[in-house]
Amino acid sequence: MFESLINAFRAPDIRRRVLFVLGILVVFRLLAQVPVPGVDRTALADFFAGNQLFGLLDLFSGGGLSNFSVVGLGVNPYINASIIIQLMTGVIPALTALSREGEYGRNKINQYTRYLTVPLAMLQAYGFLALLNSQRILTGRFDLASFETVTQILTLTAGSILLMWLGELITEKGIGNGISFIIFAGIVSRVPVTIQRFLESPDWASAIIFAVLGFAAVAVIIYIQEGQRRIPIQYASRVRGRRMYQGGSTFLPLRVNQAGVIPIIFAVSILLFPSQIAQYFTTSQVGLVRDAAQAIVAFFQNQFIYGLLYFLLTVGFTYFYTAFTFKPDETAEQLRKNGGFIPGIRPGRPTQDYLARIVQRITIAGAFFLGAVAVAPFVVSAILPGLGGLSLGGTSLLIVVSVVVETMKQVEAQLMMRNYEGFIR
Numbered sequence: 001m002f003e004s005l006i007n008a009f010r011a012p013d014i015r016r017r018v019l020f021v022l023g024i025l026v027v028f029r030l031l032a033q034v035p036v037p038g039v040d041r042t043a044l045a046d047f048f049a050g051n052q053l054f055g056l057l058d059l060f061s062g063g064g065l066s067n068f069s070v071v072g073l074g075v076n077p078y079i080n081a082s083i084i085i086q087l088m089t090g091v092i093p094a095l096t097a098l099s100r101e102g103e104y105g106r107n108k109i110n111q112y113t114r115y116l117t118v119p120l121a122m123l124q125a126y127g128f129l130a131l132l133n134s135q136r137i138l139t140g141r142f143d144l145a146s147f148e149t150v151t152q153i154l155t156l157t158a159g160s161i162l163l164m165w166l167g168e169l170i171t172e173k174g175i176g177n178g179i180s181f182i183i184f185a186g187i188v189s190r191v192p193v194t195i196q197r198f199l200e201s202p203d204w205a206s207a208i209i210f211a212v213l214g215f216a217a218v219a220v221i222i223y224i225q226e227g228q229r230r231i232p233i234q235y236a237s238r239v240r241g242r243r244m245y246q247g248g249s250t251f252l253p254l255r256v257n258q259a260g261v262i263p264i265i266f267a268v269s270i271l272l273f274p275s276q277i278a279q280y281f282t283t284s285q286v287g288l289v290r291d292a293a294q295a296i297v298a299f300f301q302n303q304f305i306y307g308l309l310y311f312l313l314t315v316g317f318t319y320f321y322t323a324f325t326f327k328p329d330e331t332a333e334q335l336r337k338n339g340g341f342i343p344g345i346r347p348g349r350p351t352q353d354y355l356a357r358i359v360q361r362i363t364i365a366g367a368f369f370l371g372a373v374a375v376a377p378f379v380v381s382a383i384l385p386g387l388g389g390l391s392l393g394g395t396s397l398l399i400v401v402s403v404v405v406e407t408m409k410q411v412e413a414q415l416m417m418r419n420y421e422g423f424i425r
Helices: 002-011 012-031 040-047 052-060 077-087 091-098 102-134 147-173 179-190 191-200 206-225 261-278 287-301 301-324 328-337 350-385 393-425
Strands: 226-234 238-240 243-246 248-255
Touching: 002 012, 002 077, 012 147, 012 179, 012 191, 012 393, 040 393, 052 077, 052 243, 077 102, 077 147, 077 301, 102 147, 147 179, 179 393, 206 350, 206 393, 238 301, 238 393, 243 248, 261 301, 261 350, 328 350, 350 393
Parallel strands: none
Antiparallel strands: 226 248, 238 243
């Protein structure tokens, strides 16, 4: 890996791309420190200290939400829009047909995603401000007729759209996926704060244990993320026009974890939603409502029940999202059209059933892996309570490792292309 980085900086074009990415990330971190006026900073910090749901959202914004900065919403509206469009693509026939039209279809779907991001960002900005107002964190009047409220909504929306644009610039002119890089930068930006807190009251025994667990977790994540089942594909010789195309053999890679980190995000959002809503009614004047709300909050505060539900929801959403992202019928049809087949399996419906069976089997490993990543912090804190302020977030670690691995793959691909160009010349 280090050799690839050194070679990348030696190549002028790749070095320019890497420096461009670093420059955009610096701009993002500077924007995350520009506050939007109108909030009580002390009350805002207390609110995020005791709220798990918004702590997760703040993770993806790199602390911009807890700072109430101009990029406080982060890329969350764009991520939500992408998930919605992706789910709708599997349901709406027009979007399904559009997704099969190659680059033109992908560009149109990306355009629809950008359009959907704007109203979602405005709704999220309004909802966040309404929540802060209910917690008496806003210092001004919260009303859509108020100039200050409208300005805050437009500022947060514009900041989210700006981050979306910066992410697309990274994808176009840099290396790697821009949105993933912004999330990555937001997570990594918390490392200096964690180190500072540790140095205030150092516990070197806990630090060594934490480092060993961290290295082990990274190794396991890389091993599972890169794991794949290679289905052999054979292409028969075929004639097109007056040309004869020779057959060949290749393979169809089916990744163990095809769903990525999306199932964890789905699971934690749904799991935290009931307790978050119930907290608003714990002080209700109606006795039945107050008792029910307090019972729901107490139920979800049980770490064992919370961890068990977290694990089960993550496993379930892994199967659900994999079913949307990988369609055996479309893959079998594409193989048939291109003259490909799996040795020993007839084209058509038998190939579809075979691929569906393989995907179901390997998804078991991917689902249990994501479930283990989700509940790993609870297990570690229960077994080793002495870690103190050090934390090993499974979701953030999975995102960071995935971004680094994918980026290094693209850097190596760029270096390989340069070698081939030099050979051809």
